[in-house]
Amino acid sequence: MNLHFTDAELAFRAEVREWVQANLPADIAHKVRHALRMNKDDLQRWARILGTKGWHGWAWPTQFGGPGWNAIQRHLFEEECALACAPRIVPFGPVMVAPVIMAFGTPEQQQRFLPGIMSGEVWWSQGYSEPGSGSDLASLKCRAERQGDKYIVNGQKTWTTLGQYGDWIFCLVRTSSEGKPQTGISFLLIDMKSPGVTVKPIVMLDGEHEVNEVWFDNVEVPAENLIGEENKGWTYAKHLLSHERTNIADVNRAKRELERLKRVAKAEGLMDDARFRDQIALCEVDVVALEMMVLRVLSGERTGKQPLDVAGLLKIRGSELQQRYAELMMLAGGPLTLPHIHEAMEAGWQGDQWLGGAWLGGASHAIPLTGNYLNARKTTIYGGSNEVQRNIVAQTVLG
Amino acid sequence: MDFDFSEDQEALRDAVRRFVDKDYSFERRSQIVRAGGFDRAAWGGLAGLGLTALAVPEAHGGLGFGAVEAMVVMEELGRGLVMEPLAQGALIAPAVLSQAPHELQAAWLPRIAGGEALVVLAHQEARSRYRLNRVATRAVDGRLTGVKSLVPAGDVADAFIVPARVAGADDAPHGVALYLVERSAAGVHTRPYALYDGSRAAEVHFDNTPAHLIAGPDQGLMLLELAADIGIAAQAAEAIGVMEKYLALTVEYMNTRKQFGVVISSFQALRHRIADVKMQLELARSMSYYATLRLGDVPAVRRRALSQAKVQLGNSMRFVGQQCTQLHGGIGVTDEYAGSHYFKRLTAMEMQWGDTLHHLGEVSQGMQDTAGVFA
Numbered sequence: 207m208n209l210h211f212t213d214a215e216l217a218f219r220a221e222v223r224e225w226v227q228a229n230l231p232a233d234i235a236h237k238v239r240h241a242l243r244m245n246k247d248d249l250q251r252w253a254r255i256l257g258t259k260g261w262h263g264w265a266w267p268t269q270f271g272g273p274g275w276n277a278i279q280r281h282l283f284e285e286e287c288a289l290a291c292a293p294r295i296v297p298f299g300p301v302m303v304a305p306v307i308m309a310f311g312t313p314e315q316q317q318r319f320l321p322g323i324m325s326g327e328v329w330w331s332q333g334y335s336e337p338g339s340g341s342d343l344a345s346l347k348c349r350a351e352r353q354g355d356k357y358i359v360n361g362q363k364t365w366t367t368l369g370q371y372g373d374w375i376f377c378l379v380r381t382s383s384e385g386k387p388q389t390g391i392s393f394l395l396i397d398m399k400s401p402g403v404t405v406k407p408i409v410m411l412d413g414e415h416e417v418n419e420v421w422f423d424n425v426e427v428p429a430e431n432l433i434g435e436e437n438k439g440w441t442y443a444k445h446l447l448s449h450e451r452t453n454i455a456d457v458n459r460a461k462r463e464l465e466r467l468k469r470v471a472k473a474e475g476l477m478d479d480a481r482f483r484d485q486i487a488l489c490e491v492d493v494v495a496l497e498m499m500v501l502r503v504l505s506g507e508r509t510g511k512q513p514l515d516v517a518g519l520l521k522i523r524g525s526e527l528q529q530r531y532a533e534l535m536m537l538a539g540g541p542l543t544l545p546h547i548h549e550a551m552e553a554g555w556q557g558d559q560w561l562g563g564a565w566l567g568g569a570s571h572a573i574p575l576t577g578n579y580l581n582a583r584k585t586t587i588y589g590g591s592n593e594v595q596r597n598i599v600a601q602t603v604l605g
Numbered sequence: 606m607d608f609d610f611s612e613d614q615e616a617l618r619d620a621v622r623r624f625v626d627k628d629y630s631f632e633r634r635s636q637i638v639r640a641g642g643f644d645r646a647a648w649g650g651l652a653g654l655g656l657t658a659l660a661v662p663e664a665h666g667g668l669g670f671g672a673v674e675a676m677v678v679m680e681e682l683g684r685g686l687v688m689e690p691l692a693q694g695a696l697i698a699p700a701v702l703s704q705a706p707h708e709l710q711a712a713w714l715p716r717i718a719g720g721e722a723l724v725v726l727a728h729q730e731a732r733s734r735y736r737l738n739r740v741a742t743r744a745v746d747g748r749l750t751g752v753k754s755l756v757p758a759g760d761v762a763d764a765f766i767v768p769a770r771v772a773g774a775d776d777a778p779h780g781v782a783l784y785l786v787e788r789s790a791a792g793v794h795t796r797p798y799a800l801y802d803g804s805r806a807a808e809v810h811f812d813n814t815p816a817h818l819i820a821g822p823d824q825g826l827m828l829l830e831l832a833a834d835i836g837i838a839a840q841a842a843e844a845i846g847v848m849e850k851y852l853a854l855t856v857e858y859m860n861t862r863k864q865f866g867v868v869i870s871s872f873q874a875l876r877h878r879i880a881d882v883k884m885q886l887e888l889a890r891s892m893s894y895y896a897t898l899r900l901g902d903v904p905a906v907r908r909r910a911l912s913q914a915k916v917q918l919g920n921s922m923r924f925v926g927q928q929c930t931q932l933h934g935g936i937g938v939t940d941e942y943a944g945s946h947y948f949k950r951l952t953a954m955e956m957q958w959g960d961t962l963h964h965l966g967e968v969s970q971g972m973q974d975t976a977g978v979f980a
Binding site: 207208209210211212215278461464465468469480483484486487488490491493494495496497498499501502504505506508509511516518519522523593595596597599600602603604605 | 606607608609610611614673852856859860870873876877879880881883884887888891892894895897898899913916917965966968969972974975976977978980
């Protein structure tokens with residue numbers, strides 16, 4: 207038992223750090239550091255830069271053009287990116303659909319789709335949830351009917367994150383009503399430029415347009431876009447979920463945001479207030495405990511001895527912690543986090559420069575913090591609500 | 606970075622678990638509680654396993670094992686609610702005495718290793734709460750006068766490691782030295798009592814008692830802080846064992862107990878509570894590892910890590926203890942049932958080596974700009 211990384215791992219970290227520092231555009235890092243609004247160009251620019259290096263699919267094996275890193279290397283890469291204030295890599299392409307295409311797609315599908323994901327050129331969206339199918343995802347109704355060499359898709363997906371930028375969407379669609387709900391679901395890749403696809407914005411409680419409804423009205427999808435076998439999509443989707451292990455906890459971002467919380471608190475003079483400071487200290491203990499839990503899982507992945515069935519625990523804890531520091535940051539910012547200034551957001555949230563501190567009594571570091579708090583309420587709801595996660599955890603303990 | 610136990614460590618775990626299962630059943634433990642909370646034969650059993658030699662350097666007849674082995678042992682003792690103060694006698698005392706003058710080392714470490722001598726730390730005073738530097742006991746010309754409380758097995762221990770003040774006011778930051786005092790020395794009086802967790806402790810009075818210097822005021826407090834941190838790490842490991850066993854008892858109960866015609870483990874409100882208990886247990890285990898793996902670091906890093914661990918452990922112990930008791934219903938609050946004893950042990954542990962708020966204050970005071978395991 208040993209807490210420290212090996213020399214080889216430290217050298218790997220140094221290499222990643224050097225590369226990220228040299229290649230992460232300063233304007234993008236600035237936005238991340240101050241939690242300013244990111245636009246499509248910011249996100250895709252970074253994706254393309256990573257793609258050039260072959261790191262956009264950082265968890266991919268070498269046979270598909272990835273770096274073939276082990277669990278610890280992947281963790282170190284994610285950590286270095288987070289601490290350097292790189293944007294979180296939009297996961298739908300490289301993390302979510304790519305592993306399914308690798309595991310269950312044909313060689314033709316792999317050659318057709320994977321390069322565009324690695325390069326960051328093609329933006330993928332996720333089509334899982336429906337208005338009537340949230341936690342009970344298997345009840346989904348969006349239908350795909352086979353007609354000759356194509357499927358005709360009708361129905362609606364929702365909560366499609368950043369779907370307004372999407373080129374392609376991977377969907378779970380119903381191809382059969384026979385048997386159990388899970389057995390009639392297929393995994394279909396759909397070109398979002400197809401006639402009959404409509405993307406409608408959903409404005410969230412923070413006033414931001416982050417998620418969408420995606421409507422399908424007699425959309426024709428070539429049958430060659432089906433992944434694997436018809437009616438086996440549920441199995442493939444579950445495989446995908448198993449790929450979301452440690453990064454679901456987002457502990458590296460938590461560390462970065464905790465640093466930011468301290469900066470905001472310091473600017474507001476709250477680091478001298480024991481009542482508030484102790485709340486940050488509690489957050490700090492939570493971050494260390496969560497990081498240790500993540501490291502335990504990584505160690506287990508390397509040695510094949512996995513002592514802990516943790517995906518649910520990491521999701522619950524990581525999301526609760528995200529909400530907690532967003533809450534503390536808002537409270538640290540105080541009442542001047544309340545103004546909701548559209549023009550400032552349109553200008554790209556460049557609070558410090560754009561407002562020059564003049565509008566809000568110099569509290570520009572605090573401007574988006576209420577919005578961030580409101581936005582963070584989603585974290586315990588998405589990706590399997592925390593209540594569903596508790597069901598899963600309880601199952602492992604109680605049977 | 607590696608959190609697996611070696612084969613030798615797993616073998617050690619198995620040996621301690623077998624001992625606890627065989628020689629420290631709940632019935633046996635209840636007898637020991639009724640007899641005062643310390644059992645010579647049980648202590649002999651621990652020594653027979655080699656556990657009293659665990660941390661004693663090989664040069665003094667010990668095994669010279671490290672903190673991870675200590676953690677493994679403490680987890681298993683926790684599962685069985687073993688009350689004999691092994692962390693005190695076999696982890697803290699050897700660590701402190703290894704820094705003592707050679708003649709003291711030679712006189713005591715081999716006897717500790719062999720289980721013939723029980724040496725415990727006598728640091729708690731009525732007014733010191735959790736401040737290690739707050740010491741009213743005085744040392745004048747190598748003779749101690751003062752009163753220490755809650756000394757583990759204080760009326761049966763062979764000697765005490767005693768912080769005493771050689772200079773300054775009671776709460777001055779400097780001026781604390783460490784002494785070794787034999788219980789048989791002149792002017793030592795002990796008054797034993799039971800604690801709520803069933804273990805045995807004592808008030809120990811020193812009245813102009815002759816003492817051997819372990820470390821002078823330049824090193825005394827630093828060594829006492831190290832002793833406390835070893836205590837925290839050992840306790841964290843013990844708490845993992847206690848919580849793990851209490852959760853197992855609770856799961857067994859929930860899968861057996863029927864109400865409204867079904868086992869109560871079928872109720873979602875209770876299932877979610879178990880998920881939360883499991884969460885607190887795993888967070889605590891993560892911090893127990895962290896505490897143990899940071900014990901060898903420089904004092905500033907070590908102290909911060911151990912305080913962080915104690916905060917997590919404090920919160921986890923309270924949550925797990927309270928919820929597992931609640932999930933048992935009425936039987937959970939009876940003396941007859943083993944579960945309540947696990948709860949009482951968890952309760953007592955919070956107030957040893959500094960409670961959650963105390964250590965939260967320490968973490969808060971020492972916060973840096975960065976955070977995390979390697980910050």
